Amino acid sequence: MKHLKVLLMATMAVIGLTFTITAPSAAAATADGTQVTCGRSGYGVGLYFNSDIKGSKRCIYGDVSNYAYNGTLCTSQGCPPYRFELDGRNGEGQLVKNNAASVYNYSGYGISIFFGSGWSGPWDSFPEYGYAGSALWYGNLNSTYNENASHRRTAQG
Template sequence: MTNIRRALVVALPAAAALAFSVTPAQASVGIHCTGDASCGTFWYNSGQNGSRTSFTGTGGINGSIKDLAGYKFLDSGAGQGTPVKNGAASFYNGSGAPTTIFYNSGWNGPCDTVAAYTVANQLVNTYNDNASFAFGASGSNCYKFN
């Protein structure tokens, strides 16, 4: 085995483990919203059914998720353990300001904006195509849930 091959055999598994263990410092993930922080819950199925995962943050881009890759539905029910990215059908905004869900990572593309303390029983522009979201954001040209 060449030195290059040997290095790749050691480096690739380590890089893969690192890529899937990093999480944003400004947001926390769980099943329920807690405290007074900005909070949003994604559900695997429409109508707030199936497994869910809640994100809490500080509000604004600093507490938002630029890429949902690596996050999974945590609660019991249909979809438990599957990725949240491109897998959510409904959303609850437990924040006092709008939250916008984006089709693409990096807060880009078609979007759905959910008003404060509002349920989106079935996402429109990001139904099973959700890649990022921003607390306190009201995207332009988004479908609006009021």
């Protein structure tokens, strides 16, 4: 009986160790290799702090007329700005407004990134995800490189 108890305790320890080892690694991996994923539903747009789809990322769903106000997180004290949010990557915690260098359009809509708030001024456009034409749905910003203030979707592909 004593051997059975020791065996049972050893088995439980191994099971606990297995869960301890596998749970964190499974949680860290996502479809696009980051901790924050945009996915393919809705109007997901990934804005990146660095060129070439690198550095910290912020995923935003829907149209945004001013990155200085995140309307989805408003409280009685006001609305916080959008910030880059990948842990430990260059740009983490920095404001999205006037700090994005590249974009990955995960949505089924074309997207335009604008220089000014309220969808004004020069812009960079990216077609919907998977577009097979001459333009890519991801890349570095040109007209709005580190001067981005808003974005909105354009015609559906």
